[in-house]
Amino acid sequence: MRRPVHARVSGLCLPPMEFDLILAGGGLANGLIALRLAALRPELRVAIVEAGASVGGNHSWSSFVADVTPEQAAWTAPLMAHRWDRYSIRFPDHVRTLDSGYRTATSATLAAAVAAAGVTVLTDAEIVALEATQVTLADQRTLTATAVIDGRGQGAPSGQKPPLDLRAQKFLGLEVELTAGHGLDGPIIMDATVPQLDGYRFVYTLPFGPRTVLVEDTYYSDGRDLAPDVLRARVLDYIAAQGWTVARVIREETGILPIALNGDIAAFWDAAPPVAAVGLRAALFNPITGYSFPDAVRVADLIAGLPSLDAPRVYAALRHHSEKTWADRRFYRFLNRMLFDAAAPAERWRVLQRFYRLDADLVRRFYAGQSTWWDMVRTMVGRPPVPLSRALGVVLRS
Numbered sequence: 001m002r003r004p005v006h007a008r009v010s011g012l013c014l015p016p017m018e019f020d021l022i023l024a025g026g027g028l029a030n031g032l033i034a035l036r037l038a039a040l041r042p043e044l045r046v047a048i049v050e051a052g053a054s055v056g057g058n059h060s061w062s063s064f065v066a067d068v069t070p071e072q073a074a075w076t077a078p079l080m081a082h083r084w085d086r087y088s089i090r091f092p093d094h095v096r097t098l099d100s101g102y103r104t105a106t107s108a109t110l111a112a113a114v115a116a117a118g119v120t121v122l123t124d125a126e127i128v129a130l131e132a133t134q135v136t137l138a139d140q141r142t143l144t145a146t147a148v149i150d151g152r153g154q155g156a157p158s159g160q161k162p163p164l165d166l167r168a169q170k171f172l173g174l175e176v177e178l179t180a181g182h183g184l185d186g187p188i189i190m191d192a193t194v195p196q197l198d199g200y201r202f203v204y205t206l207p208f209g210p211r212t213v214l215v216e217d218t219y220y221s222d223g224r225d226l227a228p229d230v231l232r233a234r235v236l237d238y239i240a241a242q243g244w245t246v247a248r249v250i251r252e253e254t255g256i257l258p259i260a261l262n263g264d265i266a267a268f269w270d271a272a273p274p275v276a277a278v279g280l281r282a283a284l285f286n287p288i289t290g291y292s293f294p295d296a297v298r299v300a301d302l303i304a305g306l307p308s309l310d311a312p313r314v315y316a317a318l319r320h321h322s323e324k325t326w327a328d329r330r331f332y333r334f335l336n337r338m339l340f341d342a343a344a345p346a347e348r349w350r351v352l353q354r355f356y357r358l359d360a361d362l363v364r365r366f367y368a369g370q371s372t373w374w375d376m377v378r379t380m381v382g383r384p385p386v387p388l389s390r391a392l393g394v395v396l397r398s
């Protein structure tokens, strides 16, 4: 006989529960699904099962406003802790400010929104086994639902999963309070005037407040190794080079995000049991940046719009969406192959510098994954900032 389920929910011990939907992992993708269902399908009994102490972990998630539809920008607006109307890029021979809305959600705003929506959240609940309609926790409790959605993140190096050819965008960021104002009026998305090390290197700076900045030392690398001490020192060097003085370090974050070069998305799904998946588990990320906020917003709308949430239907819908999204993004994976396989690591910055000389609308559509055919032609034509023979090699292998 199955033991009754007593879930620790926000510190309370509740009676046994049955669920319509279990969201395995309380990260970005599942957090947004929970919010969208609470708003549009409040009759559903949804539970988030999270191994950590709270929903959302320790992140900030930034994205361009134009990456999602105006309706999606509106329903995610309450999550945004920071907003800007423009951003800058800096390269050795090219500095530019682009008018494009950029915004940042945080773990704290996501956790607060989920709590306010009244979603059932089980924290400190590590899942050790997962099937299409049930999960087993480390303490051997079993929870069942009409469907389970696996949103447990990329997990142990998914970059090594054979069906997908992935490289890494890796970074370490420090959110710091400065002793005086930084003088920035918007993010610096890429400052590639720094010494080029370990592939394409740039520094990413978000001014969260008049004296508060998040500064990330970032690398587009062939390897996934990340030395926190080295990167932390480089962040502090960069801060000092801007003429800023750190009053205190508020927070540190590190990431090794997937950058997609190639792969067989059907084989990726076939390699796992038929359980619905979202977020990085479903390879739903921007192939160029490894970012997944806009994809997670779209998936939350997709789930909320399904006529019924039985396990086979949810699996089929998410798999189809993931495979179609992957197919639609082959142009961006081709550009990644140009960046990683045709450009010498120390010269990769030239590819990006050339790209940022293009039309602002083209750049906006590029990050939104909405490049037109003409955009693709414009991105590719002209003197390639990589050796022609190596560029041709990539084209021929493609």
Ligand SMILES: Cc1cc2nc3c(=O)[nH]c(=O)nc-3n(C[C@H](O)[C@H](O)[C@H](O)COP(=O)(O)OP(=O)(O)OC[C@H]3O[C@@H](n4cnc5c(N)ncnc54)[C@H](O)[C@@H]3O)c2cc1C
Binding pocket: 024, 025, 026, 027, 028, 029, 030, 049, 050, 051, 052, 055, 056, 057, 059, 060, 061, 062, 063, 125, 126, 127, 128, 151, 152, 153, 154, 253, 254, 255, 256, 257, 278, 279, 280, 281, 290, 291, 292, 293, 294
């Ligand atoms: C430091 C950092 C900064 C990033 N910045 C951005 C950004 O600015 N913009 C952007 O779009 N993307 C960003 N990303 C990339 C990507 O959007 C995030 O990684 C995003 O959180 C992925 O969402 P997800 O839902 O797939 O997984 P996650 O948000 O990682 O959620 C997975 C959740 O599952 C839980 N979990 C894992 N295993 C278990 C288990 N066995 N049992 C129960 N729970 C489990 C984890 O604790 C976690 O809470 C960033 C990533 C990192 C690491």
